[in-house]
Amino acid sequence: MSEDKTAEIVIALEVGDPALADRLAALLGNIPGLRLAAPDEQAAAAIIARDSRIMPEDIALTQRELDVLALMAEGASNKMIARQLGISVHTVKFHVGSLLHKLDATGRTDAVAHAARRGVIEL
């Protein structure tokens, strides 16, 4: 991957709203060092509209649940999570239970998948 420092940064414009797209195109169209991508061109980055994003509010998870969730995503067992967090396995299972309910998941794997899909955690 050769990174030519002098090359233009190519940016794709993926905005559905024509008005916003036009304004952005006008603003970004003549900036030295930056170029808008051609229809099929591979871009270094893309501009996407934000308003189309769905994510009402991060599901109400407590801090402790987030801690447990993060470790679950690492594939840690309840025992490992307990050790890591300095709490008992029972407490971990309690939090996992809460997580399963709040994320509407059937198991820890499903919980991690749901959380990742909703952007609650980053894989």
Added chain:
Amino acid sequence: MSEDKTAEIVIALEVGDPALADRLAALLGNIPGLRLAAPDEQAAAAIIARDSRIMPEDIALTQRELDVLALMAEGASNKMIARQLGISVHTVKFHVGSLLHKLDATGRTDAVAHAARRGVIEL
């Protein structure tokens, strides 16, 4: 939500690569009519990196393993996977075992997380 046509367009910068983020920030930092969003500010659009990297070659997974992996990512149990695929639970466990080994995972949750990270599956 009043749409003031004369207002600045607020853009969030969500680029992992620090070098690219810096260059973009420098380029976009002083353009009239455009402003980069503050950390918690709601933006009209976002710039995201178009990761062309990563994904050397999909780890050699057989078709059946991919089938099992996909269902695992849905949170399905071995029993459910077996029913879905019309095979025995033992066979599912056999494939899961292969998956764990190939993905270097310690459990099914870890396997799904690894697979998602490597782009083998889409969450």
Added chain:
DNA sequence: CGCGAAACTGGCCGGGTGGCCAGGACTCCT
């Protein structure tokens, strides 16, 4: 035609998981 890879199946078993019950401690808000 052998030979390996892939797919499939079975039994067995230790340990992990999730659901249920119960309790106590703390902080914040009405």
Added chain:
DNA sequence: AGGAGTCCTGGCCACCCGGCCAGTTTCGCG
């Protein structure tokens, strides 16, 4: 003071999971 919410802990138990052993068939390749 009385909740409500969060966090923590214990026991019990059915079930699931993953690893071990073993076997079968089918397929393509040399």
